[in-house]
Amino acid sequence: MPPDPLRSKIVKTFKLHGLTLRSEGSTYLQSLLRESDVSETEEALSRIIEVLSNLNLPSPVIDKTVLESAVSECNDDVQPENSDKMFNVVDVFSAPRYKYNCERKKLLPDTSPKSLFGDASDKTRIIKDRYWLVMQRTQRHDLFTPPVPGASSQSNKFSLQTVEQVLGQQGEHNHTIVLAMVVQIEEGKYYLEDPSSHMLCDLSAAKFHVGMFTENTFVLAEGSFDEVNSVFKVTGVGLPPPEPPRITRNYFGNTNFFGGPAAQCVSSVQLLKDYEREKQNAMFVFVSDVWLDQPSVLSKLKTMFTGYSKVPPLAFVFFGNFTSDQCHKDTVMKMRAGFKALADILSSFPSLCSDSHFLFIPGRQDPGPGPVLPRPALPASIVEPLTRKLTHVHMCSNPVRVQYCSQEMVFFRENLINKMCRHCIKFPQRSEELHVHLAKTLLSQGHLAPLPLHAMPVYWSHDHALRLYPIPDVVVVADKYDAFSVSASDCLMFNPGSFPKSNFSFKVYLPALKKIENCEIAA
Numbered sequence: 001m002p003p004d005p006l007r008s009k010i011v012k013t014f015k016l017h018g019l020t021l022r023s024e025g026s027t028y029l030q031s032l033l034r035e036s037d038v039s040e041t042e043e044a045l046s047r048i049i050e051v052l053s054n055l056n057l058p059s060p061v062i063d064k065t066v067l068e069s070a071v072s073e074c075n076d077d078v079q080p081e082n083s084d085k086m087f088n089v090v091d092v093f094s095a096p097r098y099k100y101n102c103e104r105k106k107l108l109p110d111t112s113p114k115s116l117f118g119d120a121s122d123k124t125r126i127i128k129d130r131y132w133l134v135m136q137r138t139q140r141h142d143l144f145t146p147p148v149p150g151a152s153s154q155s156n157k158f159s160l161q162t163v164e165q166v167l168g169q170q171g172e173h174n175h176t177i178v179l180a181m182v183v184q185i186e187e188g189k190y191y192l193e194d195p196s197s198h199m200l201c202d203l204s205a206a207k208f209h210v211g212m213f214t215e216n217t218f219v220l221a222e223g224s225f226d227e228v229n230s231v232f233k234v235t236g237v238g239l240p241p242p243e244p245p246r247i248t249r250n251y252f253g254n255t256n257f258f259g260g261p262a263a264q265c266v267s268s269v270q271l272l273k274d275y276e277r278e279k280q281n282a283m284f285v286f287v288s289d290v291w292l293d294q295p296s297v298l299s300k301l302k303t304m305f306t307g308y309s310k311v312p313p314l315a316f317v318f319f320g321n322f323t324s325d326q327c328h329k330d331t332v333m334k335m336r337a338g339f340k341a342l343a344d345i346l347s348s349f350p351s352l353c354s355d356s357h358f359l360f361i362p363g364r365q366d367p368g369p370g371p372v373l374p375r376p377a378l379p380a381s382i383v384e385p386l387t388r389k390l391t392h393v394h395m396c397s398n399p400v401r402v403q404y405c406s407q408e409m410v411f412f413r414e415n416l417i418n419k420m421c422r423h424c425i426k427f428p429q430r431s432e433e434l435h436v437h438l439a440k441t442l443l444s445q446g447h448l449a450p451l452p453l454h455a456m457p458v459y460w461s462h463d464h465a466l467r468l469y470p471i472p473d474v475v476v477v478a479d480k481y482d483a484f485s486v487s488a489s490d491c492l493m494f495n496p497g498s499f500p501k502s503n504f505s506f507k508v509y510l511p512a513l514k515k516i517e518n519c520e521i522a523a
Helices: 004-016 022-031 040-055 063-076 119-140 163-167 245-252 269-279 295-308 331-346 350-355 380-388 416-422 431-445 460-466
Strands: 086-092 096-099 107-108 177-186 189-195 198-202 218-226 231-238 285-286 315-318 357-361 393-395 399-404 407-413 423-425 475-480 485-489 491-495 505-510 514-522
Touching: 004 022, 004 514, 022 040, 022 063, 040 063, 040 218, 086 357, 096 119, 096 315, 119 177, 119 218, 119 245, 119 431, 119 460, 163 177, 163 198, 198 218, 285 295, 295 331, 295 380, 315 407, 331 380, 331 485, 357 399, 380 393, 431 475, 431 485, 431 491, 491 505
Parallel strands: 198 231, 285 315, 315 357, 357 393, 407 475, 475 491
Antiparallel strands: 086 399, 096 107, 177 189, 177 218, 189 198, 218 231, 285 505, 399 407, 485 491, 505 514
């Protein structure tokens, strides 16, 4: 029986691009393309290959499951407002987990089981995974890439060394640079540690650059090793350079590391970018410390809803704490009453109820399993008076990931500035710019909680849920500290400030313009 020409064309096209198609995969494509003419078939195969090339595939062998995902990407509806990929709320407990493979120099899916009660291997893997994510991007930075033979200028090139290499050096070597984690193995003595070894360091003469340097922070330490005293004398301490997301995508492709239904990174989908630009009026409203037990807060919220009722925002993002005092035996009843009062207020604004999404992110004092991160959503029994009346309500984890069109956003409720300052090895010199130090630290570490586990506990198997790599477009850190906004590494990071403590001020984000507006409800 002569071979099917369509099947032969499909298999040949994939082979030309270095891909091997399984039998069920070619049969699947045959069924889809049987009624297409030659030009349509070529165009469809070209689009499928393009989507596959943007995925971080673990193997060149393509099965039917991978093909179905690629075809789904190609068949996105022309009208994105009818697509589930325009706006998505991603619970971080369901976020994908990737691990850097040093041999293949790739980020590969980590399919090991995730549990709230991890074992010892999960705990050790936290630091190792964080280290390799920071190391691999630092090695790619212009300052640390190997010199090009014959290049005219090599004066600005540096060489990264491991702790083991430093310990094995003979004689004194000045200007040695090590990427390692600062730890306190003995009380009062700081060490630099990486997967190879650890060494005592002397920070007394070190110059600290911009950033918040705490224990468990990965740093670039410059100095020389004193063989007599077996100590690394540090002259300069800085943060590893963050990597803009476009560079990360160029290296790892358009794999969806963020989470959500899309098979590939949404920033690579032109249709979503076009729609995002068209929706100039789309906005996110951020309000922190929404104390529902305070009549003044509910009154100001009603005023805010009145103002937005004619032009409903895409989403209202409400951060806890949702009561004004510490959690106690009456907190649950007070919160239920507060959510019922909020539901009654919103029911008088049908335009908001039908057109806007409402996101609720719990704070540390809200009822829940404790201070361990990531934190699950508020219990359904507490928010039932609100969810019963409204449809577009999202009870979110803390942190939570949100994808709107081509933008990836991370929302986090934690008093980070105060906590980071308490654990700093050396307090930043320019204290009026603490928010700048915080932003640079989080983006450099690629993590929302660059602190020792005793200071900020994390579920060992879910540490990846706190990653900021690749760097998202927007990071909102709802902190009791004064409101701020910082732009760095193609990322916009801001804090809306405490709503009741800042004259009822809040922030509005316009995705089409990538702009933040400061708002306040007049007395």
